[in-house]
Amino acid sequence: MKITDLTVTMFERTIPKASYGRHTLPGSGKLSMGLVTVSTDEGIQGHAFLGSPVRTAELDAASLIIALKPVVVGRDPLQREAIYKDMARRAGLSTWRCVGAIDVALWDIAGKVAGLPIHQLIGGFRDKAPAYASSPGWADVGNYIEEALAVKEHGYAAYKVHPPRLDPKTDLEVARAVRKAVGDEYRLMFDSTGVYTYPQALMVGRELEELGYYWFEDPLPFEDIYNYTKLKQKLDIQVVATELSPGAFHAYEPWVSQKATDALRGDVALKGGITACLKTAHLAEAFRLNYELHHGGNSLNNVANLHVFCAIPNTEFFEVVLPDEAQKCGLINDLSVGRDGFVSVPKEPGLGVEIDFELIEASKTRVLT
Numbered sequence: 001m002k003i004t005d006l007t008v009t010m011f012e013r014t015i016p017k018a019s020y021g022r023h024t025l026p027g028s029g030k031l032s033m034g035l036v037t038v039s040t041d042e043g044i045q046g047h048a049f050l051g052s053p054v055r056t057a058e059l060d061a062a063s064l065i066i067a068l069k070p071v072v073v074g075r076d077p078l079q080r081e082a083i084y085k086d087m088a089r090r091a092g093l094s095t096w097r098c099v100g101a102i103d104v105a106l107w108d109i110a111g112k113v114a115g116l117p118i119h120q121l122i123g124g125f126r127d128k129a130p131a132y133a134s135s136p137g138w139a140d141v142g143n144y145i146e147e148a149l150a151v152k153e154h155g156y157a158a159y160k161v162h163p164p165r166l167d168p169k170t171d172l173e174v175a176r177a178v179r180k181a182v183g184d185e186y187r188l189m190f191d192s193t194g195v196y197t198y199p200q201a202l203m204v205g206r207e208l209e210e211l212g213y214y215w216f217e218d219p220l221p222f223e224d225i226y227n228y229t230k231l232k233q234k235l236d237i238q239v240v241a242t243e244l245s246p247g248a249f250h251a252y253e254p255w256v257s258q259k260a261t262d263a264l265r266g267d268v269a270l271k272g273g274i275t276a277c278l279k280t281a282h283l284a285e286a287f288r289l290n291y292e293l294h295h296g297g298n299s300l301n302n303v304a305n306l307h308v309f310c311a312i313p314n315t316e317f318f319e320v321v322l323p324d325e326a327q328k329c330g331l332i333n334d335l336s337v338g339r340d341g342f343v344s345v346p347k348e349p350g351l352g353v354e355i356d357f358e359l360i361e362a363s364k365t366r367v368l369t
């Protein structure tokens with residue numbers, strides 16, 4: 001079996017306005033997405049999407065074609081590990097998002113060849129995931145309360161607060177108000193996306209402990225292993241870093257060896273695909289750490305993340321970023337969170353979902369070849 005072509009079909013979509021703090025993409029709400037298609041001489045195709053509400057696909061697509069396509073076309077698509085190694089060597093010329101997109105498409109092909117959904121091809125562990133809802137950044141505490149109550153009422157397993165992040169005192173007011181609104185028993189997490197100094201993180205973390213929050217995500221700058229190590233020793237609440245730490249699989253080593261985080265974190269887009277996520281999850285498992293999946297930013301990435309979730313034992317929750325519809329595009333049968341708070345993994349071969357090719361064709365801007 002041989003890969004005969006690799007293309008990125010660029011298409012446009014409009015997303016609802018939402019704030020994601022400093023990650024908010026400037027612009028009008030129009031977003032470029034990319035459909036990555038890996039074609040083979042046996043007629044089987046694999047797919048992935050590029051682009052998210054915080055990153056236009058324009059930033060990645062050209063480098064995928066220029067830097068990665070030459071090491072992919074002509075190869076056997078089932079030699080994923082060998083292709084991954086060659087792509088990873090070129091990640092500096094392209095991006096880990098592009099490595100991840102091609103890797104997801106190769107797993108899609110492998111699942112279709114085997115006649116198995118990806119999670120079972122890897123080694124099935126479960127067929128559904130408890131989902132938690134992640135807030136956008138709101139300016140007003142009232143928005144957090146309203147959203148947290150709606151999320152709890154829907155049945156989500158937990159609610160994660162991305163506070164306003166203007167100053168830690170205001171962030172703590174939000175943390176207190178949300179806890180008061182949902183009651184003591186409902187599971188809450190807190191993610192400050194790397195904005196605090198060490199003293200601020202210590203102060204916030206101590207109060208989150210008293211408020212009964214489940215984990216404190218990315219309190220410090222993403223690369224600050226030195227202060228993470230200190231912070232983790234001082235706090236009882238789980239400190240969860242590495243979602244946006246620089247690098248991919250090999251960059252987790254100091255986080256584990258220096259005991260700088262209570263769990264590893266990543267997703268198929270940020271860390272280089274299903275292959276990299278699996279390596280990381282298994283690394284974490286050896287140290288009895290969880291591997292908590294970050295959301296994927298688009299529909300196919302989230303499906304790929306869910307397959308990883310359902311193929312590993314050491315993970316707890318599946319992340320759904322609100323507004324949910326901002327993250328969803330291009331599928332006919334997208335994932336949805338049931339009233340029991342669970343999201344079920346697709347059972348068809350490969351990624352196991354149907355791409356809305358008509359919608360993509362109708363909003364196509366160009367094809368990169």
Ligand SMILES: [Mg+2]
Pocket residue numbers: 191193217218243
């Ligand atoms: Mg996060």
